[in-house]
Amino acid sequence: xxxxxxxxxxxxxxxxxxxxxxxxxxxxxxxxxxxxxxxxxxxxxxxxxxxxxxxxxxxxxxxxxxxxxxxxxxxxxxxxxxxxxxxxxxxxxxxxxxxxxxxxxxxxxxxxxxxxxxxxxxxxxxxxxxxxxxxxxxxxxxxxxxxxxxxxx
Amino acid sequence: xxxxxxxxxxxxxxxxxxxxxxxxxxxxxxxxxxxxxxxxxxxxxxxxxxxxxxxxxxxxxxxxxxxxxxxxxxxxxxxxxxxxxxxxxxxxxxxxxxxxxxxxxxxxxxxxxxxxxxxxxxxxxxxxxxxxxxxxxxxxxxxxxxxxxxxxxxxxxxxxxxxxxxxxxxxxxxxxxxxxxxxxxxxxxxxxxxxxxxxxxxxxxxxxxxxxxxxxxxxxxxxxxxxxxxxxxxxxxxxxxxxxxxxxxxxxxxxxxxxxxxxxxxxxxxxxxxxxxxxxxxxxxxxxxxxxxxxxxxxxxxxxxxxxxxxxxxxxxxxxxxxxxxxxxxxxxxxxxxxxxxxxxxxxxxxxxxxxxxxxxxxxxxxxxxxxxxxxxxxxxxxxxxxxxxxxxxxxxxxxxxxxxxxxxxxxxxxxxxxxxxxxxxxxxxxxxxxxxxxxxxxxxxxxxxxxxxxxxxxxxxxxxxxxxxxxxxxxxxxxxxxxxxxxxxxxxxxxxxxxxxxxxxxxxxxxxxxxxxxxxxxxxxxxxxxxxxxxxxxxxxxxxxxxxxxxxxxxxxxxxxxxxx
Numbered sequence: 001x002x003x004x005x006x007x008x009x010x011x012x013x014x015x016x017x018x019x020x021x022x023x024x025x026x027x028x029x030x031x032x033x034x035x036x037x038x039x040x041x042x043x044x045x046x047x048x049x050x051x052x053x054x055x056x057x058x059x060x061x062x063x064x065x066x067x068x069x070x071x072x073x074x075x076x077x078x079x080x081x082x083x084x085x086x087x088x089x090x091x092x093x094x095x096x097x098x099x100x101x102x103x104x105x106x107x108x109x110x111x112x113x114x115x116x117x118x119x120x121x122x123x124x125x126x127x128x129x130x131x132x133x134x135x136x137x138x139x140x141x142x143x144x145x146x147x148x149x150x151x152x153x
Numbered sequence: 154x155x156x157x158x159x160x161x162x163x164x165x166x167x168x169x170x171x172x173x174x175x176x177x178x179x180x181x182x183x184x185x186x187x188x189x190x191x192x193x194x195x196x197x198x199x200x201x202x203x204x205x206x207x208x209x210x211x212x213x214x215x216x217x218x219x220x221x222x223x224x225x226x227x228x229x230x231x232x233x234x235x236x237x238x239x240x241x242x243x244x245x246x247x248x249x250x251x252x253x254x255x256x257x258x259x260x261x262x263x264x265x266x267x268x269x270x271x272x273x274x275x276x277x278x279x280x281x282x283x284x285x286x287x288x289x290x291x292x293x294x295x296x297x298x299x300x301x302x303x304x305x306x307x308x309x310x311x312x313x314x315x316x317x318x319x320x321x322x323x324x325x326x327x328x329x330x331x332x333x334x335x336x337x338x339x340x341x342x343x344x345x346x347x348x349x350x351x352x353x354x355x356x357x358x359x360x361x362x363x364x365x366x367x368x369x370x371x372x373x374x375x376x377x378x379x380x381x382x383x384x385x386x387x388x389x390x391x392x393x394x395x396x397x398x399x400x401x402x403x404x405x406x407x408x409x410x411x412x413x414x415x416x417x418x419x420x421x422x423x424x425x426x427x428x429x430x431x432x433x434x435x436x437x438x439x440x441x442x443x444x445x446x447x448x449x450x451x452x453x454x455x456x457x458x459x460x461x462x463x464x465x466x467x468x469x470x471x472x473x474x475x476x477x478x479x480x481x482x483x484x485x486x487x488x489x490x491x492x493x494x495x496x497x498x499x500x501x502x503x504x505x506x507x508x509x510x511x512x513x514x515x516x517x518x519x520x521x522x523x524x525x526x527x528x529x530x531x532x533x534x535x536x537x538x539x540x541x542x543x544x545x546x547x548x549x550x551x552x553x554x555x556x557x558x559x560x561x562x563x564x565x566x567x568x569x570x571x572x573x574x575x576x577x578x579x580x581x582x583x584x585x586x587x588x589x590x591x592x593x594x595x596x597x598x599x600x601x602x603x604x605x606x607x608x609x610x611x612x613x614x615x616x617x618x619x620x621x622x623x624x625x626x627x628x629x630x631x632x633x634x635x636x637x638x639x640x641x642x643x644x645x646x647x648x649x650x651x652x653x654x655x656x657x658x659x660x661x662x663x664x665x666x667x668x669x670x671x672x673x674x675x676x677x678x679x680x681x682x683x684x685x686x687x688x689x690x691x692x693x694x695x696x697x698x699x700x701x702x703x704x705x706x707x708x709x710x711x712x713x714x715x716x717x718x719x
Contacts, residue, residue: 022327030323034323034326034327037327037330038326041333045333045336045337048337048340048341072223072346073340076336076340076346083293087300087303087322090303090304094315097307097315098315098316101312101315102312
């Protein structure tokens with residue numbers, strides 16, 4: 001089977017662009033990136049299905065699959081397209097909700113992570129976090145507390 | 154082969170049920186009855202399939218009657234049927250629990266009517282993934298369960314859930330795209346996506362092509378299963394969902410990934426050069442996951458990290474690629490689905506009773522509610538692998554298999570496994586000591602001396618990008634009336650309440666009783682986890698037979714391909 005170079009190049013361009021956009025913080029750009037990415041992946045199925053052929057319709061009589069296009073990848077791509085459509089709609093709704101709540105659609109940092117980092121920063125025994133956070137500066141707690149905390153974090 | 158007619162039912166019934174419950178959305182009572190009936194039926198069907206698969210080999214159905222490359226096969230062999238049964242029982246109990254919790258969890262404003270249909274689609278997706286006899290159907294199963302999980306995770310659309318959901322959805326879309334790429338590559342290389350046919354054709358491929366395919370598929374499934382370098386999305390997204398949702402996610406979704414890895418490694422790539430890599434990855438998953446768990450100050454997050462960590466045990470068994478290792482892994486999956494779900498349900502009870510699952514706020518639960526204490530203690534000790542429990546038996550099976558293999562790496566993994574088990578014990582013991590043993594006063598006094606972590610963060614979180622000016626809120630160039638914003642804020646969750654348990658108790662702001670409909674399903678699940686210990690012998694014998702099937706490959710392949718002509 002000869003692979004179609006144009007399709008491969010187009011597909012790799014789409015996937016590359018998609019990956020670049022996914023690395024952005026704004027959800028809308030991530031979304032566009034994902035759409036490009038899945039379109040690139042779908043094109044790969046076209047590569048896999050080989051050269052174009054006759055419509056894969058079996059009329060009555062002998063199945064003659066000599067000049068017929070491979071129907072299977074097309075069926076798969078159709079399924080994949082539908083799934084992508086639904087996910088895109090869902091992500092759009094989420095980007096909108098995020099904008100409603102925060103006024104932007106940036107992907108947020110994990111709050112609990114930051115909290116644990118602060119806990120660790122408030123813990124004098126732990127030198128692994130030399131973060132210059134306000135928490136460690138204004139921390140006036142006693143040594144006993146540090147010990148209590150040390151057992152927790 | 155009359156029972157093989159039943160094979161598609163665990164997929165079809167929940168899907169049908171999803172449609173029915175959607176139509177019944179105005180009649181909550183009928184909706185509940187329909188969902189419970191369907192899930193119970195699926196559990197019974199799974200049990201029948203399990204018995205039949207054990208007695209007379211894999212049950213196969215070719216949907217639509219098309220033959221091999223075009224048709225879609227559903228296969229219930231021993232492994233698939235066992236997974237199906239465990240997941241059906243667990244989902245039924247979780248659903249009963251969520252009925253007791255007021256349908257959707259803690260959030261009264263969540264759209265109640267979509268919960269049941271979505272839950273059923275999730276069950277259908279999980280069943281489809283377990284039964285799928287070809288890769289593309291596996292993909293469809295994954296997408297079904299993922300889509301349902303997107304909706305369940307962001308139920309109510311509160312700020313925290315949208316944040317967590319964003320990460321979850323993007324990561325999973327990325328892994329789906331990767332799955333598509335691997336599917337295209339597999340089809341281009343082998344001309345089929347049927348697993349049985351693949352297992353015959355992959356042997357003829359050049360080694361490097363087979364390796365590339367295997368790497369692609371493994372990476373995809375490792376994201377779903379939250380195996381170490383690809384696990385960071387999980388502890389971030391799971392804990393924010395309502396308790397029953399987190400419970401069913403933690404129990405099932407990652408295990409579907411593990412199942413897919415297991416299936417690929419045994420059926421399609423049996424003599425894989427990647428076993429060593431898998432074992433390294435398993436070691437790192439165990440250790441880094443559990444170290445994360447030790448550091449957490451919230452029970453839900455602690456459990457999410459132990460979830461990641463214990464995935465390592467299963468990958469360990471798969472990486473060994475011996476019958477004993479795979480048998481141990483299958484046993485461990487069955488054990489871990491029930492145990493992790495039970496623990497998350499208990500955390501839901503804690504949240505209901507004490508208003509929070511944060512260790513900084515909790516204390517004295519053992520006196521406040523002995524029932525919760527018992528329900529937490531049994532599965533927690535089981536998770537850590539204290540001797541009579543099934544967690545111990547599963548771990549011993551795996552470690553024994555590791556010692557039998559005897560390579561330095563396998564021995565290293567055995568040591569890592571024991572260490573992880575100890576650290577798990579430390580993590581749950583810490584939780585026990587803080588949340589159950591000390592008094593609420595102690596918790597309050599200690600928390601009061603800490604810098605105010607929450608407030609600073611909350612302020613920072615909400616103030617981003619908003620300017621208030623003359624009753625209007627300016628956001629990114631657009632002005633809202635402040636009422637619009639209030640409306641939006643009202644739905645913003647109260648996931649982190651300002652008062653800790655001591656203050657809540659003082660103010661008498663807590664419900665004094667737990668609804669029996671929440672406690673009962675949790676108790677049943679805890680009893681089931683304990684029962685796994687009792688039936689460990691027969692269960693291990695069963696997983697041994699399943700593992701032999703998987704290593705041998707012929708039962709699966711021949712029953713799928715022989716069925717083709719009919």
